[in-house]
Amino acid sequence: MSEGRAADGLLKNRLKWKAMTERKLWYVRRDSVVTGPFPEKVIHQHLILGRLGVDDEVSDDVQHWQRVADLDSLIPEVMKGDMDDPEVRERFEAERRWADERLAIDRRTVNGPTDHPERRGVERRGVERPETVVARELKTQLIVENRKRRAPYNNVALVVALSVLGLLMWGALNTTPSPIVVEVDCQAKPAPQVNWDSCQLKGRQWAGVDVHDARARNADFSGSVLDRADLSGADLAYANMSLTHAASANFRGATLVGVDFQLSTLTGSDFSGADLAYANFYRADLRETKLEGVRLDRTVWVDGSICAVGSVGQCTPSGERLR
Incomplete structure (x- = not known):
């Protein structure tokens, strides 16, 4: 029974991998430095954590650039409210703590609330292979989901799925780097x-x-x-x-x-x-x-x-x- 569920979990995660690698990716430009590409979900997390600002520029083709603020789909819902409203601020802080746990990019200390969270520094990660970004994101997603469920058979599925992701990331990192x-x-x-x-x-x-x-x-x-x-x-x-x-x-x-x-x-x-x-x-x-x-x-x-x-x-x- 547990092996069957593990296999089902592995299949679902392979489908997630395929869907994540096929979606739209965004490059980020700040002070003439281009980073990325990143999935839209990672852009949301960067904004919430303050690693990206609404005045930074994004592009899906590295030719045509727009301010993040001009693309409503890239602004997380939690950042669209009035930050002076204590209830909105509380929701934002909760989402930021959650994003910090989920984000599978180099971690850094997130201090208390600031007046303008979007003005915090952005990490200077170089241009990466999308497969590497997505594999890291999916790995974190699997870990978080497993913590939520805590069932024994899910630990089996997690081990199998992370093994596959490890191979995928090894392949992405060990091909001839561009x-x-x-x-x-x-x-x-x-x-x-x-x-x-x-x-x-x-x-x-x-x-x-x-x-x-x-x-x-x-x-x-x-x-x-x-x-x-x-x-x-x-x-x-x-x-x-x-x-x-x-x-x-x-x-x-x-x-x-x-x-x-x-x-x-x-x-x-x-x-x-x-x-x-x-x-x-x-x-x-x-x-x-x-x-x-x-x-x-x-x-x-x-x-x-x-x-x-x-x-x-x-x-x-x-x-x-x-x-």
Whole structure:
């Protein structure tokens, strides 16, 4: 009975992981320093704890910036009341104590109430992989939920779930790290370590370019020619590479989580050691590609079948198909 419940808990937490990695993420800019990306929930917690102010700027693409105060969805409900009202202030302080327990970011001492809690200092965490941020947040969520329930079988589920999260975080932290590059430049020419996060780069003729260790999360390369390009160690998570021609390209050690490769020509390309979890290869040409050590969790294969979690180097069908 306890093992069955533990398995159910593990499945639910895997679904939480998938949902958290697919949601909108925000970068934060303060005094020309860019940090993030963070899930909206973490932005709420930063505001409540005073690590982020309403006059700081946020962006979901590192190109278009807005003040936090101008985005109502980012302001926690508990901060929308009149702080001079003792009842509102009491609710805020209670929420801040709760947020401090839940927030899985470097802890610091939170002192008594201030007249302007949003003016407190903000931590200077560098640009991180979203998978690392989300794994840390989900780990804390699991611990807090377990404390609330206190049932013996939940301890089993917690141990199993944290073991899986430990592996996920180990994978995120031990892949080739992308360099911290503050400014995105969508006009930059192809070069190693270039930052093209969220850039529109459709139809580019870039055969043979060297962009190893580049950042291009959420970028759109659809219809581009990247034959023999060196993209080793690049972070292209959630990029659109549908209809691209990238024969004999080098993707070794790249982060390709959620990349859309539909209808792309990838013959002879080397993906060794890359992370292709949740990528989509539907109707792509993968002849003679190298897949040694490639992570293929929930990857959509060329025939529309979905690879099972734990697939490495080859797609083990899960029995599910692309709908």
